[in-house]
Amino acid sequence: MHLRVTFVAAARSSSLLAERFEDDRPLDQAGWDEVQRAAAELVPLAAAELRYCSPTPRSRATGDALGYGPLVQLALRDCDMGRWRGFTLGEAMAREPDAVDAWLADPRSAPHGGESLMSFISRVGGWLDTRPADDGSRIVAVAEPSVVRAALVYALKAQPSTYWNIDVRPLSTVTLTGNNRRWNLRLEAGMQRV
Numbered sequence: 804m805h806l807r808v809t810f811v812a813a814a815r816s817s818s819l820l821a822e823r824f825e826d827d828r829p830l831d832q833a834g835w836d837e838v839q840r841a842a843a844e845l846v847p848l849a850a851a852e853l854r855y856c857s858p859t860p861r862s863r864a865t866g867d868a869l870g871y872g873p874l875v876q877l878a879l880r881d882c883d884m885g886r887w888r889g890f891t892l893g894e895a896m897a898r899e900p901d902a903v904d905a906w907l908a909d910p911r912s913a914p915h916g917g918e919s920l921m922s923f924i925s926r927v928g929g930w931l932d933t934r935p936a937d938d939g940s941r942i943v944a945v946a947e948p949s950v951v952r953a954a955l956v957y958a959l960k961a962q963p964s965t966y967w968n969i970d971v972r973p974l975s976t977v978t979l980t981g982n983n984r985r986w987n988l989r990l991e992a993g994m995q996r997v
Contacts (some may be wrong), residue, residue: 806934807989808942808979809848810951811869813862814838815973823891824884829860834973838868841974845869848943848976853934855879856945865974866945873945878930881947885917910963920963923949928957932984951977958986 814834816826830838849870856866856873858880866873887895895915896903902914910920918926927950934942946954948971956966958979971977978989 806940806982810977811945812948812951812971812975813865816861823889824887830864851941851943853942857947862945879946879950881949882923883917885915887915924953924957927953936982
């Protein structure tokens with residue numbers, strides 16, 4: 804059976820310039836306002852048989868506000884950034900410029916002491932590949948933008964460096980169809996439907 808997995812990027816908890824690695828802050832007022840504006844288009848995704856979310860406060864709050872009642876999935880957590888957790892990219896660069904350069908250049912490196920980009924992409928891909936096809940064919944997952952990027956790189960079998968070229972905006976959606984290591988990107992006109 805083919806699955807249809809629609810990822811919804813969590814609403815924001817800060818301005819894009821202040822985004823932090825493994826940001827555990829809740830939705831800010833701008834994030835709540837964005838959810839309200841997008842609700843008419845996103846609420847129908849609650850019809851999915853399975854509804855999941857990343858464990859972050861903003862992913863859970865986004866899913867709850869849209870009526871999904873999502874089940875938290877630890878495999879959909881953000882990349883483990885080790886000692887850079889809570890830093891912006893600029894702050895990490897100011898403290899450890901050579902380490903940040905190495906991390907950006909080599910997807911297998913983890914100079915921060917956490918998870919490499921390659922491991923992160925593989926973890927998210929493993930979650931995708933193990934979705935239970937017999938429990939239903941429609942899935943919605945509210946996740947951090949980084950998780951959505953990792954899922955796209957995995958599904959498209961793209962080079963890991965492609966991760967840096969995917970821009971996932973808050974409350975954007977993308978649908979993958981397929982199962983067990985064979986995934987396709989599905990783009991739809993107008994409102995996303997499950």
